[in-house]
Amino acid sequence: MVKAYKYLAVITLVATAVIAPDVHAKKITVGVVQTVIENTLDQNGAKLIRFVGEAKAKGCQLVVFPEGALYWPEIAVDNPTRDDIDAAITQISEKARSEKIYVIFGTEYRLTETGSYNNRGVVYDPNGSRLVFYDKNYEVPQRFNICGIPSNLAICYDRGLSTRITSSTLSLKNLRKLASCN
Numbered sequence: 021m022v023k024a025y026k027y028l029a030v031i032t033l034v035a036t037a038v039i040a041p042d043v044h045a046k047k048i049t050v051g052v053v054q055t056v057i058e059n060t061l062d063q064n065g066a067k068l069i070r071f072v073g074e075a076k077a078k079g080c081q082l083v084v085f086p087e088g089a090l091y092w093p094e095i096a097v098d099n100p101t102r103d104d105i106d107a108a109i110t111q112i113s114e115k116a117r118s119e120k121i122y123v124i125f126g127t128e129y130r131l132t133e134t135g136s137y138n139n140r141g142v143v144y145d146p147n148g149s150r151l152v153f154y155d156k157n158y159e160v161p162q163r164f165n166i167c168g169i170p171s172n173l174a175i176c177y178d179r180g181l182s183t184r185i186t187s188s189t190l191s192l193k194n195l196r197k198l199a200s201c202n
Contacts, residue, residue: 048167051075051083061091061100065108068125069115076119081167087126087175093137102130109142117148122166126175141173 053071058064068085075083090112091105100108105127116123123144128137143152143164151164152173164171 046167046169048082048169049078049080051078051080053083053085053089055085055089057086057088057092057095059095060098061096061104061108062098064090065111068112068123072112072115072119072121072123076121080121082122082124085123085125087139087141088128089125090127091129093128102133105129112142113144113148113150116144116146120146122146124173139175141175143173 051071051074053075055067055071058067068089071085072083090108091100109127112123112125124141126139126141129140130137138155141152141154142150143154145151145166152162154162154173154175162172164173
């Protein structure tokens with residue numbers, strides 16, 4: 021089942037584990053947000069929080085945002101500190117907890133206040149607990165479960181790491197790009 025809204029596509033997937041036959045098929049409703057990345061941390065943070073709420077209101081168990089959705093310094097007009105980005109990430113975790121929904125998003129992140137930015141993937145569970153804080157190209161993402169489905173996070177061309185990823189391969193039928201906006 022697919023329902024498209026202005027910026028949010030809601031997809032019901034039936035995921036079946038191919039490598040782990042003991043895992044039964046599970047149905048999960050996913051909100052896929054394809055949106056314009058704004059040029060400030062505050063604007064993007066507010067947008068992510070709003071879409072998390074919209075996804076939950078539409079019955080989603082998981083909402084997924086693109087890489088850099090929270091902060092992308094190449095287009096930014098602000099210069100947030102690492103503490104500012106941490107605070108925005110905390111607000112998203114609190115929204116995941118209050119809405120009882122899994123949230124996956126990307127952000128640029130500094131390990132130190134003066135260090136260079138790294139492209140990071142972040143996953144929160146419905147309790148607001150961080151499951152993943154993954155640096156693109158620096159580590160093999162760790163396995164985690166979403167609604168009991170073994171999962172893994174790869175950003176862009178990190179998909180080449182798939183030969184080193186230990187989680188079950190999921191077969192997701194009829195998943196298409198459904199919504200986009202300029």
